[in-house]
Amino acid sequence: DAKTTQPTSMDCAEGRAANLPCNHSTISGNEYVYWYRQIHSQGPQYIIHGLKNNETNEMASLIITEDRKSSTLILPHATLRDTAVYYCIVRGYSGNTPLVFGKGTRLSVIA
Amino acid sequence: NAGVTQTPKFQVLKTGQSMTLQCAQDMNHEYMSWYRQDPGMGLRLIHYSVGAGITDQGEVPNGYNVSRSTTEDFPLRLLSAAPSQTSVYFCASSRRTSGSGELFFGEGSRLTVL
Numbered sequence: 001d002a003k004t005t006q007p008t009s010m011d012c013a014e015g016r017a018a019n020l021p022c023n024h025s026t027i028s029g030n031e032y033v034y035w036y037r038q039i040h041s042q043g044p045q046y047i048i049h050g051l052k053n054n055e056t057n058e059m060a061s062l063i064i065t066e067d068r069k070s071s072t073l074i075l076p077h078a079t080l081r082d083t084a085v086y087y088c089i090v091r092g093y094s095g096n097t098p099l100v101f102g103k104g105t106r107l108s109v110i111a
Numbered sequence: 112n113a114g115v116t117q118t119p120k121f122q123v124l125k126t127g128q129s130m131t132l133q134c135a136q137d138m139n140h141e142y143m144s145w146y147r148q149d150p151g152m153g154l155r156l157i158h159y160s161v162g163a164g165i166t167d168q169g170e171v172p173n174g175y176n177v178s179r180s181t182t183e184d185f186p187l188r189l190l191s192a193a194p195s196q197t198s199v200y201f202c203a204s205s206r207r208t209s210g211s212g213e214l215f216f217g218e219g220s221r222l223t224v225l
Contacts (some may be wrong), residue, residue, distance in 0.1 A: 043203070
């Protein structure tokens with residue numbers, strides 16, 4: 001059973017912020033939220049992860065709600081190269097836990 | 112570091128043939144895994160390993176065997192290929208230490224079974 005729910009697809013204008021939502025209402029206390037993306041047919045690429053605090057790195061920001069039941073990945077200035085499928089994944093803290101992918105959100109950045 | 116290296120990148124098999132997809136990583140990662148991705152679909156976990164000598168099944172293990180005799184290598188074996196195994200296969204690895212989480216993926220192996 002999927003642990004996360006994401007919209008199937010989204011569009012974003014180039015240069016604008018892309019906000020990708022993810023619902024994970026059954027997340028448990030020791031589970032992290034991870035975001036990956038897959039550009040065309042390449043291997044998925046790690047973007048960011050977080051537990052309960054908001055996180056930011058050079059690629060994106062991750063906003064997690066206080067109840068941790070949902071999160072939003074923000075690409076602050078989307079470019080055409082950000083067109084990809086974005087996967088939101090909930091995973092246990094232990095590195096022994098496999099990463100299980102859902103169907104993700106197909107983001108199309110439009111010029 | 113080369114990262115995660117998969118070979119071959121492309122392969123065509125006939126039904127019933129066997130083959131091994133190779134995966135090697137040079138990052139001393141304990142955790143390794145294999146996924147398959149069918150057209151228009153997300154990735155599905157086949158098998159994974161948390162260290163040498165330890166393997167476990169993922170979501171879609173039938174028709175595939177794995178072994179982990181060394182930290183560096185995690186080959187995926189198809190014993191009797193079927194057309195349903197036509198897919199793109201990705202190998203991934205990560206550190207096992209808690210919280211790191213980042214999976215490093217190979218470039219994929221594209222398999223066609225006729």
